[in-house]
Amino acid sequence: xxxxxxxxxxxxxxxxxxxxxxxxxxxxxxxxxxxxxxxxxxxxxxxxxxxxxxxxxxxxxxxxxxxxxxxxxxxxxxxxxxxxxxxxxxxxxxxxxxxxxxxxxxxxxxxxxxxxxxxxxxxxxxxxxxxxxxxxxxxxxxxxxxxxxxxxxxxxxxxxxxxxxxxxxxxxxxxxxxxxxxxxxxxxxxxxxxxxxxxxxxxxxxxxxxxxxxxxxxxx
Numbered sequence: 001x002x003x004x005x006x007x008x009x010x011x012x013x014x015x016x017x018x019x020x021x022x023x024x025x026x027x028x029x030x031x032x033x034x035x036x037x038x039x040x041x042x043x044x045x046x047x048x049x050x051x052x053x054x055x056x057x058x059x060x061x062x063x064x065x066x067x068x069x070x071x072x073x074x075x076x077x078x079x080x081x082x083x084x085x086x087x088x089x090x091x092x093x094x095x096x097x098x099x100x101x102x103x104x105x106x107x108x109x110x111x112x113x114x115x116x117x118x119x120x121x122x123x124x125x126x127x128x129x130x131x132x133x134x135x136x137x138x139x140x141x142x143x144x145x146x147x148x149x150x151x152x153x154x155x156x157x158x159x160x161x162x163x164x165x166x167x168x169x170x171x172x173x174x175x176x177x178x179x180x181x182x183x184x185x186x187x188x189x190x191x192x193x194x195x196x197x198x199x200x201x202x203x204x205x206x207x208x209x210x211x212x213x214x215x216x217x218x219x220x
Contacts, residue, residue, distance in 0.1 A: 021076050023077045025079050025109075051079055121206055126147065128145065
């Protein structure tokens with residue numbers, strides 16, 4: 001299950017962290033063991049994948065979040081998993097952004113998206129909340145919608161009468177979970193491109209059905 005596969009993290013950072021915080025990378029989800037591995041928590045799982053790739057630990061409690069520091073592309077990045085519930089995610093983001101004087105276009109957010117099939121992700125540099133309560137609160141409290149985000153597909157409700165809360169708080173299994181893991185494998189590269197100012201390249205590369213990382217052409 002994806003919610004448990006990324007919990008183990010290395011004991012030390014791969015690179016020494018230097019300089020002031022330049023970017024925030026925020027995974028959205030709900031705190032607590034009962035929400036681990038749910039569709040609504042794929043933002044947390046994506047952040048864990050990035051942290052693992054960067055050799056970072058996300059275990060310091062500040063800004064109403066579990067936080068960790070790492071270097072990505074020569075930039076000091078603060079990784080964040082808000083410990084508020086989803087609809088209050090903006091509290092953590094705006095507190096950290098104000099403290100470090102990080103502009104909103106340097107805040108990258110990972111979230112789930114029921115309009116995308118598992119195995120898909122959609123990268124945007126700005127936009128509406130699309131009905132996502134975490135993004136909605138960030139936009140409301142910051143007064144800005146021009147921050148990059150990676151929305152990760154978890155699939156639509158099986159039929160219109162299915163309760164939405166039950167759907168997003170359910171878990172992906174089987175083939176859908178495998179497709180989601182492929183997305184997590186791409187997250188470090190996609191985030192690195194965005195942080196290094198290559199958001200358009202990230203969109204060109206990943207705004208489509210995900211492929212196994214080993215099959216991704218190097219020159220694409």
